[in-house]
Amino acid sequence: MSRITGDPILDVQDLAMRFPVKKGLFGRTVGHVHAVDGVSFTIQQGETLGLVGESGCGKTTLGRSVARILEPTSGQIVYRGRDGAATDLATLGRRQLRPFQRDIRVVFQDPFSSLNPRMTLLQIVGDPLRAHGIAAGGELEDRVAEMLTRVGLSPKYMRRYPHAFSGGERQRVNIARALIVHPRLVIADEPVSALDVSVRAQILNLLWDLQDEFDLTYLFISHDLSVVESICDRVAVMYLGRIAELAQTAELYARPRHPYTEALLSAVPVPDPRLRDGDRRIRIADDLPDPADPPPGCRFHSRCRYAEPGTCDVPGSEPALGAVGPEHLAACHLTDRLTLQSPFDAPRSR
Amino acid sequence: MPPPNERDPLLEISGLRTHFSTREGTVKAVDGASLTVPRATTVCVVGESGCGKSVTARSVLGLIDHPGKIVAGEIRWHRTDREPLDLAALSPTGPELRSIRGREIAMVFQEPMASLSPMYTVGDQLMEAIRLHKEVTKDEARSMALDLLRRVGIPRPEQRFGAYSFQLSGGMCQRIMIAIALACDPALLIADEPTTALDVTTQARIIDLLRDIQAETGMSMLFITHDLGVVAEIADEVVVMYLGTVVERGGVDEIFHDAKHPYTKALLGSIPRMGAGTRQRLTTIRGNVPHPSDRPSGCPFHPRCGDAVPGLCDVEEPPEVVFGPARSARCVLHAMERSVR
Numbered sequence: 103m104s105r106i107t108g109d110p111i112l113d114v115q116d117l118a119m120r121f122p123v124k125k126g127l128f129g130r131t132v133g134h135v136h137a138v139d140g141v142s143f144t145i146q147q148g149e150t151l152g153l154v155g156e157s158g159c160g161k162t163t164l165g166r167s168v169a170r171i172l173e174p175t176s177g178q179i180v181y182r183g184r185d186g187a188a189t190d191l192a193t194l195g196r197r198q199l200r201p202f203q204r205d206i207r208v209v210f211q212d213p214f215s216s217l218n219p220r221m222t223l224l225q226i227v228g229d230p231l232r233a234h235g236i237a238a239g240g241e242l243e244d245r246v247a248e249m250l251t252r253v254g255l256s257p258k259y260m261r262r263y264p265h266a267f268s269g270g271e272r273q274r275v276n277i278a279r280a281l282i283v284h285p286r287l288v289i290a291d292e293p294v295s296a297l298d299v300s301v302r303a304q305i306l307n308l309l310w311d312l313q314d315e316f317d318l319t320y321l322f323i324s325h326d327l328s329v330v331e332s333i334c335d336r337v338a339v340m341y342l343g344r345i346a347e348l349a350q351t352a353e354l355y356a357r358p359r360h361p362y363t364e365a366l367l368s369a370v371p372v373p374d375p376r377l378r379d380g381d382r383r384i385r386i387a388d389d390l391p392d393p394a395d396p397p398p399g400c401r402f403h404s405r406c407r408y409a410e411p412g413t414c415d416v417p418g419s420e421p422a423l424g425a426v427g428p429e430h431l432a433a434c435h436l437t438d439r440l441t442l443q444s445p446f447d448a449p450r451s452r
Numbered sequence: 453m454p455p456p457n458e459r460d461p462l463l464e465i466s467g468l469r470t471h472f473s474t475r476e477g478t479v480k481a482v483d484g485a486s487l488t489v490p491r492a493t494t495v496c497v498v499g500e501s502g503c504g505k506s507v508t509a510r511s512v513l514g515l516i517d518h519p520g521k522i523v524a525g526e527i528r529w530h531r532t533d534r535e536p537l538d539l540a541a542l543s544p545t546g547p548e549l550r551s552i553r554g555r556e557i558a559m560v561f562q563e564p565m566a567s568l569s570p571m572y573t574v575g576d577q578l579m580e581a582i583r584l585h586k587e588v589t590k591d592e593a594r595s596m597a598l599d600l601l602r603r604v605g606i607p608r609p610e611q612r613f614g615a616y617s618f619q620l621s622g623g624m625c626q627r628i629m630i631a632i633a634l635a636c637d638p639a640l641l642i643a644d645e646p647t648t649a650l651d652v653t654t655q656a657r658i659i660d661l662l663r664d665i666q667a668e669t670g671m672s673m674l675f676i677t678h679d680l681g682v683v684a685e686i687a688d689e690v691v692v693m694y695l696g697t698v699v700e701r702g703g704v705d706e707i708f709h710d711a712k713h714p715y716t717k718a719l720l721g722s723i724p725r726m727g728a729g730t731r732q733r734l735t736t737i738r739g740n741v742p743h744p745s746d747r748p749s750g751c752p753f754h755p756r757c758g759d760a761v762p763g764l765c766d767v768e769e770p771p772e773v774v775f776g777p778a779r780s781a782r783c784v785l786h787a788m789e790r791s792v793r
Contacts, residue, residue, distance in 0.1 A: 299500060300718065301741075303724075303737075331727075355727070371679065373683075373684045445727065
């Protein structure tokens with residue numbers, strides 16, 4: 103695909119984000135939740151990298167750390183700018199971050215709570231322009247009008263407040279606000295999860311068009327594997343703060359190499375009653391272990407149906423994310439011995 | 453097999469209209485919806501937000517919030533060996549409906565965390581449901597509650613009995629909610645988006661659980677969801693709603709493989725399917741779901757419909773075209789087809 107140039111735009115190395123757990127009258131720190139625990143990946147210029155996992159796996163925290171809404175505990179976030187200069191965003195202070203906040207923007211999940219109800223669309227979408235000192239007055243208005251038109255909203259609604267708009271329209275406002283300063287990397291955190299089916303397709307199509315038009319790179323965070331398949335070039339599967347598997351989308355869906363990916367894929371309901379059958383599905387326990395105290399050894403072993411005592415649960419021997427194929431990484435001790443099923447395996451109909 | 457409608461119905465909703473009168477005008481949340489739930493069958497009601505699916509379900513149990521009111525229609529509840537009862541005519545706060553609610557018809561809500569009280573242990577809440585409807589001692593209720601917890605797949609029920617909702621995961625809370633709903637062996641379980649707030653892995657297990665319980669007890673389910681994948685997994689019959697009306701009804705296979713109404717077809721076209729590959733453009737439905745307070749004239753779907761006939765769809769209420777037992781669609785296109793034949 104010509105859209106992807108092959109130059110990394112973002113190189114994340116060993117990123118960790120810990121939140122202290124406080125207890126008692128004096129708020130003593132009694133432990134840490136390792137929301138993101140040693141994650142490394144790169145994003146190429148122009149690609150869409152998907153980030154999937156169950157709630158509590160750290161995907162949102164990872165996205166927020168990359169956007170530097172949060173300050174990561176350790177690790178590197180190397181961003182390559184327009185001029186090719188590499189900067190580690192992880193350690194920059196507020197003031198130094200300013201220019202990069204123009205290049206890296208976030209589209210949030212909930213279109214109802216992420217827009218200020220007391221601001222008009224003009225103020226909401228125009229705010230980044232003013233904040234970065236790019237435009238003001240009439241020019242700002244023109245730019246906002248142009249952006250609103252681009253995302254499919256009529257500029258004549260510019261002076262209305264968010265409550266007058268539906269969920270899909272608000273998400274368009276959200277996207278307009280993110281794109282008004284012409285960013286290069288957009289972190290989309292569950293951008294379509296709160297939307298109705300018919301509107302979801304509109305927003306996904308819009309995200310594709312905008313990517314082509316503005317040469318955008320997306321980090322697309324979602325729990326919905328069918329949405330991720332339709333939009334992402336590569337997918338990273340996260341479990342309890344770590345990447346379990348990372349591969350090209352088609353490869354990951356057709357040949358999963360981590361038991362967790364296999365289980366996630368098989369749990370997705372297939373919208374065809376003729377494919378309904380009990381044997382295809384793999385069931386894993388629905389209790390996510392406490393992220394403050396992940397299981398020893400492979401952190402997935404407590405829910406894994408292939409786990410071998412003595413191999414997978416040895417404290418200190420956590421499987422590393424290693425190459426299992428061309429551009430295919432998985433973190434599993436047993437991956438070479440397992441034959442995992444894919445939802446596309448034939449035959450599936452009754 | 454006899455056609456489903458004659459195969460004794462358990463719940464029959466006909467011409468239900470539930471309106472909310474607000475200062476800005478009347479919001480017709482449900483406007484003439486009819487559907488039937490036969491015994492031992494799962495009926496899924498699908499539709500996008502604002503289509504009135506939840507209000508329909510809540511109307512059955514008289515759980516409409518102020519200022520909502522059932523203004524017309526019947527909800528016939530067929531009990532064994534007794535005359536059918538019109539639930540719509542009962543007072544929402546009266547003793548009759550209260551004795552049915554939770555006992556003959558139980559309900560599971562969308563947000564398991566918000567539906568359980570954080571002030572009481574889940575065991576207490578479960579025992580309350582049992583003791584409200586059954587004459588049992590505390591100890592008997594406790595052992596029944598533990599059995600129920602075991603039945604819904606909660607590991608170590610003795611320990612979880614004393615837990616509070618905030619100490620449990622979303623999936624566990626939903627299992628507790630299901631246990632409470634099952635406490636009195638209901639004939640009908642109304643599940644309003646029971647898996648929407650859950651992860652896919654948990655969702656799959658909750659759907660399995662509901663299916664197993666149904667196979668075991670023979671209860672009926674009225675399952676409200678917007679997720680067509682879930683519908684394909686669990687439904688026997690499907691009711692598609694749009695802006696307060698039922699636009700299409702049919703068996704699950706008929707809906708997915710032989711959809712009649714343009715809205716149903718468009719909905720099915722707009723879901724991304726796994727295996728379709730990356731960057732396949734999705735077909736969309738133009739525009740947004742209109743607010744129920746300004747519903748379009750004629751067919752409510754006509755402004756977004758690709759097949760709408762000007763001068764007809766925007767003027768005339770579409771007729772209900774019946775294709776067979778429990779199989780119908782409200783669309784003029786099929787009515788025209790019929791008359792040509």
